[in-house]
Each structure stands twice: as structure tokens, then as C-alpha cells.
Amino acid sequence: MDQLWRISFPWWFFVLRAALVYIGILVLLRLGGKREIGQMGAGEFVAILLISNAVQNSMNGGDNSVTGGFILSAVIILLSVLVAFLTYKSRKWESIIQGTPTLLIHRGRIIHRNLAREFLNARELKTILRRQGIHELHDVEEAVLESSGFVSVTRKSDLEQSGNAGN
Secondary structure, three states, X not given: OHXXXXXXXXXXXXHHHHHHXXXXXXXXXXXXOOOOHHHOOHHHHHHHHHHHHHHHHHHHOOOOOHHHHHHHHHHHHHHHHHHHHHHHHOHHHHHHXXXXXXXXXXXXXXXXXXXXXXXXXXXXXXXXXXXXXXXXXXXXXXXXXXXXXXXXXXXHHHHHHHHHHOO
């Protein structure tokens, strides 16, 4: 029973390894783009699953103790809270960690350069728009890929209604 709780390395070993892996994966995911889970393709989803399996041993160094698992979990949660705090308090950190929004459609016209930068094609964008009940590009004033990966859309009709509301 004692083997279950006894760690093979000093506690700070787990903290250091978890922090390094967390930051490394955060950077890699940031470089990989900003699609939300619902917009991930099968390849991206499989990659996330395999990454989680691949980094397990780099965090625990072969230690399979419950204590080591708790230490790693605590570090990951604390780092997650720290990242949330930094992005809440600082626009600079928010931009570094989460990225910035990208304009995909302006006045009904697709901005292909921005689509390519985000590894999206027109077909995928149209699928996202259809999920939001938009079937024609000319109905869209702006579509923005937010830092979260969600595509927010402003319809031309929404602007016309808000313009008429002021009269």
C-alpha cells in the first residue's frame, strides 16, 4: 500500500516537468491555429489525443504513484488558472496566449489571405456559416474568427435594423 503513495523523485521534479510540458504544449497548440473543439477535423482531434498520451511520460518521468499524479494535476490546474488570470488582467498576455481575432469576410467578400493564414478553406467557412443559418455570402457584413475559435458573424440585415431603430 505504501508503494501507491511513494514518489520516485522529489516533488519539485514533478512541478518542473509539468510546467515545462504545459507551457510547451500551450505554445504548440497556439502555433497550430485557433479552431474550437467543435470545428476540429478528425486529424486535429486525433492529434490532441495522441499528444496527451505522448507527454504523459515526459511529465511523470516513469513515476506511477498516486502522489505524483496529484502533484502533476495540481500543477496543471494552477497553470491553467494562472493563464486565465494573465489573459484576464492583460491584453498583451491575452494576445500572446490566445491570439487575436481574424477577419474572414468583409461586406460579403471572403478574405482568402486570412482564410489561408488560419488553415481554413472557403468550403469549411461556408459550412460554419450554414450552421449559423447563413446560406449566402452577400448576407454577411463581417465574419470574424475569434481567438476562441468561434466564428462570429454580423449580418447586413442586423446593421440595417439597428440603423432603422435610431430613426
